[in-house]
Amino acid sequence: METTLTVRVDGRSHHLTIDNRTTLLDALRERIGNNSAKKGCDHGQCGACTVLVDGRRTLSCLTLAVTQEGAEVTTAEGLGAEGELHPVQQSFIDNDAFQCGYCTPGQICSAVGMLDEHERGWPSAVTAPGEAAGLTHDEVAERMSGNLCRCGAYAHIVPAIQEAGR
Incomplete structure (x- = not known):
């Protein structure tokens, strides 16, 4: 079964007729031609495909x-x-927060969303009860734990996010 829909991607409207089983990732890459989000695990475990939908x-x-x-x-x-x-x-550029770059678009989108969540006062698993969350190393690492980097650039990713959040 197919559905026709309109979705805005990076400020531009796209009218698509797609199979109902098509993922947003596949629609972005194969139908719209936007290859920013990467297909890593295709199981929601690596975060390479992270995008922001209505800011989330x-x-x-x-x-x-x-x-x-x-x-x-x-x-x-x-x-x-x-x-x-x-x-x-x-900040990712200034802090050399990438190596191969495959996970970088997902890391960046996740960081933008994470900083917004932090700004709104949303706690994480490491936020102390009754306290406002700071952008400590542990806080950033916990909030970004759904985005994996096979190259291990975490030593630069966390400081890049902390710098951008200041």
Whole structure:
């Protein structure tokens, strides 16, 4: 069965007729031509496919595209203003927070969503009860635990996110 829908990706509307079983990741990569989100594990375990849907972190490999009618999807490509990098993107560059770069778009989208969650006061598993969460190493590491890096660039990823969050 197919469905016709409209989804906005990085500020542009896309009208698609897709199989109801198509994931958002596959719609982005195969139908829209946006290759920012990567297909890592295709099981929601690595975070390489992380995008922002209406500002919230979303694993696009586990999300059916048909559920995104009218949603605003933002990939790492759509984060910065025209001709400028988003502060998280700039911080990843400044802190050398990537090696092979495969996980980087998902890491960056997750970091942007995570910083928004932190700004809203949402606690994590390591936030002390009754206390406001700081952007400590443990706090950032816990909040980013769903995004894996096979190269092990965590020693630079966490400081990059902390810097961008200041």
